[in-house]
Amino acid sequence: MNKLFPLSVLLLACAAAQATDMMMPDGSKDMYVGMALATRTVAAGEERRVLLRPLLQVQWSNGVFVSASGVAGLHLSDTPGLEYGPLLAASNARQPTDSWRLRGSQPVQGKADGGAFFNYYLGSETRVLSNLFYDTSAHGLRGYVGVQKALNLEDPHHSLAVMAGAHWASSPVMRELYSVSAAAGGVRDYRPDGSLNSVSLGLEWNWALSRQWLVHSGVSATRLGHGAADSPVVERRSFMSWSSGLAYRF
Amino acid sequence: MRRYAIAAAIATGIARAGITAVVRASATTVARVLAACVLLCWPLWGAAQEEQDWIAYRDAYRQMIWFEKYGKPKQFLQSHFRIRPREKGVSMDGLRLSLNSRNIHQSLTLDALGRAVFPFSKVAYDDNAELTLNRKASQFRTGAWVSIATRADGVYAAADLRTACEQMLAYLQYTGGAQGKVCVGVQFSYQRNEQRNEQRNEQAELVFQSAGGASSALAVREGPAFPDDVQSGFRIIAYRFAAYPEHGRLVSSSVPLAIAALLE
Numbered sequence: 001m002n003k004l005f006p007l008s009v010l011l012l013a014c015a016a017a018q019a020t021d022m023m024m025p026d027g028s029k030d031m032y033v034g035m036a037l038a039t040r041t042v043a044a045g046e047e048r049r050v051l052l053r054p055l056l057q058v059q060w061s062n063g064v065f066v067s068a069s070g071v072a073g074l075h076l077s078d079t080p081g082l083e084y085g086p087l088l089a090a091s092n093a094r095q096p097t098d099s100w101r102l103r104g105s106q107p108v109q110g111k112a113d114g115g116a117f118f119n120y121y122l123g124s125e126t127r128v129l130s131n132l133f134y135d136t137s138a139h140g141l142r143g144y145v146g147v148q149k150a151l152n153l154e155d156p157h158h159s160l161a162v163m164a165g166a167h168w169a170s171s172p173v174m175r176e177l178y179s180v181s182a183a184a185g186g187v188r189d190y191r192p193d194g195s196l197n198s199v200s201l202g203l204e205w206n207w208a209l210s211r212q213w214l215v216h217s218g219v220s221a222t223r224l225g226h227g228a229a230d231s232p233v234v235e236r237r238s239f240m241s242w243s244s245g246l247a248y249r250f
Numbered sequence: 251m252r253r254y255a256i257a258a259a260i261a262t263g264i265a266r267a268g269i270t271a272v273v274r275a276s277a278t279t280v281a282r283v284l285a286a287c288v289l290l291c292w293p294l295w296g297a298a299q300e301e302q303d304w305i306a307y308r309d310a311y312r313q314m315i316w317f318e319k320y321g322k323p324k325q326f327l328q329s330h331f332r333i334r335p336r337e338k339g340v341s342m343d344g345l346r347l348s349l350n351s352r353n354i355h356q357s358l359t360l361d362a363l364g365r366a367v368f369p370f371s372k373v374a375y376d377d378n379a380e381l382t383l384n385r386k387a388s389q390f391r392t393g394a395w396v397s398i399a400t401r402a403d404g405v406y407a408a409a410d411l412r413t414a415c416e417q418m419l420a421y422l423q424y425t426g427g428a429q430g431k432v433c434v435g436v437q438f439s440y441q442r443n444e445q446r447n448e449q450r451n452e453q454a455e456l457v458f459q460s461a462g463g464a465s466s467a468l469a470v471r472e473g474p475a476f477p478d479d480v481q482s483g484f485r486i487i488a489y490r491f492a493a494y495p496e497h498g499r500l501v502s503s504s505v506p507l508a509i510a511a512l513l514e
Contacts (some may be wrong), residue, residue, distance in 0.1 A: 023315040025372035030308060080316045081424070123426020154336065155388045156305060211306045211380040248310075249378055 001063075023080065024061050031058040032214065036245020054111075055216065055247045073117060083119035085209050087131060089207040094185070105233050106176050109137040125150040129165065140172030142197070152242015157209075163202040164231035198204035199223050217244040254456060303387035307349065307379040313394045314368045320421060326414035327421060330365035331358075331448035332395030333383065338480045340389045362441055362484075362507055363475050365395060394490030396421055397476070398436060404502040408458075411436050411500065411509075418511035429512040435490035438506040439475035442485050454503065456487045461497040468500075476510045488512060 018052060024123035034055035063075035063085065070090030077084050093110030096102045115133030123129060132143040146165020153160060167248040169177070180186035202220030209215065219242040229237040274349060311329060317329040332346065347366055349356040354374050358366040358381075371379075383390070398414040415433035422428035438456055454467035473486045484507065 008506050023319070024308070024314045025370075028372060028375050078319070079321075081321050103497075121426065125426075156392065157387075208306065211304060211378055213309075249306075 008048035024059070026061050029060045030056060032056065032216075033217075033250065034214075034245050034247030035054045036216065036243050036247075037243070038243030039241040048207040053243070053245070055245045063144055083123040083127075084117060087115045087117050087133070089115065089133060091135070101233050101235060104180040104182060104184045106179060108176055109220060111136045113137075113142075125152070127188040129163075129205040135169075135173045138176035139186075140170040140174075140194075142169040142173045144168070146200075157207060159204075159206045159208075161204045163204070164200070164222065166199045167197040168195070169197045173197075174227050178228050178231065187232045190231050190232065197226035197228055212249050214247045214249060215244070216247055217241065225238070301384070303348060303383045303384065303385065303388060304380040305392055307351070307374050308380055310368070310381055310392070311370070312373055314370070315386075316372070316425060317394060317396055320424065322420055322424070323413075323417055324421065326399055326403070326410060326417050327396055328354075328399040330395045330397070331368040331381075332366075333360065333364040333390045334391050334395075334481055335364075336389060336391055340480075342481065344384070346380045346384045349374055349379055350382050351377030355378055363479075363481070364390075365397075365508075368394075378476070398511060400505050400509055402505060404505065406499065406500045406502070408491075408494065408498045411489065414509070415491075415511045419513060420512070428513055433511060434492065434514045435488055435512040436490065437475075437477070437510045437512055438487045438500075438502060439508050439510070440470070440485040440487075440504065440506050442483055443490070455485065456457065456489070456503070457501045458489070458494050459499050459501060460495050462496045465501075477512070 001070065032055060036053050036055045037050055038053045040049050040051055041080055054068045056066070058067075059065040064072070065075065066072040071087060073087040074084060074087075076083045076086075090112055091110055092108070094102065094105075094108040096105045096107060113133045115131055115137050117129075117131040119130070120128045126149045129146045129148055130144060132141060134140075135142055144167050145164055148161055148163040151160040151162065171192075173199065174192045174194055178190065178192050180188065180190040182189045200220050200222040202218060204216070204218045206217075207215040219240065221238065221240050223236060223238045228234055257409050265292055281332055292302055314329065314331060317324070317327075333345065335342065340361075342362070342364055345360060345364065347358045347360055349369055349371075354371065354377065356369065358369065360366050382405060396418065398411070400417060412433070419431065440455060455470055456468045457465050458468060459465040468487045468489060470485050470487050472483060474480070474482045475484045475486065490512065
């Protein structure tokens, strides 16, 4: 009944954990390995470049899953239509000296963040996705809520899914990412509060060439909330990111 | 040929994914070679696709396991992997389904409604097996199909059929369908048999026997076995709960092809 493809939003810019079900025989795994061209996830002050990135997603029957996007987690639900469990997510380190735009900003430690995910299926083609993380660098919370819907296609070898969602961050997280101090060399003082960080809309397309080979492509549009967009470190309020790659299913 | 077909498909996939510009800028020659492969191999690949098609076993498994893991009452229900035509005119005659991998080559028997007992197999899952179809898969809808179980003795208690319909409704609602619907009856379907002899034709297919002993034959008409199917031409008999006493039983003179829940 579940028509959402397991290799979902692997490379979309949002860091939402996309867990697959552990609906498989005991001791089995479902693994995708490949390479993709992708625009780098755009955060404050980063350059947008096309990079060659690994594609990896593994799901084991014991509920553990990892992906190359830096997310690992554990499925605790044994009920179809319901997914929840703990999550670990890698985060990128950043220094004020990394780029001229980041002058006066706070350093960001690249420590793993811990959290949890909760996904709920509204029928076989739509699911609500959510996660909540404790940011170990900023010592604050950040979360995501979104909806993913699979679109019905005649050709069973193609699958399309649209996704819309919103990221929220508490004051410590927003300040670590977006605050600027003139005294520390920034263009002006800026100190945001906890708020909506961004909203995003994405489209994913999977083309199964055979039962082993798969072309995975995704495009997403992101618009930053006021708290982020008003920061001197942010170059653009809205941006697009995309990825496309080839994976082998083991 | 298989390798070329994959290379061609990969090249097309990359181009369609909208990154042609990147390929052009970095490796024009490679792109040209791949494009040539596409042109050379596309007809061969297309021809191969006409003959047979595949469905990833793991994806089918994920759909089929929902019913297996369903924890509410389901003793009157049965689950199949079903292949049904998307449009009228797509014939089911000669349609064959098999499970294939390194270690498994198994033919799966399809009934007249395109249903097969799904083989839950760890070996097939670990092999990343495929369900092979001897037609284009895009002509059909494939996936899990739950219906009311038939009985070999042909005797169905009216109360059991009501419970079966309620179990069906609960399961469909659990999987996200049939919202706001209620059970109004069940529908038996039988194969239309041109060879039936006169004597058999006169015998009622399905009879309702009330608790008091009175019996009445249910009306037969022609139609699809399941309300939303495009495949039609079966002998179908609707047993609407409201039209008959609550207590009693239905007696079928032969094993029906299927029993569908009527939800309105």
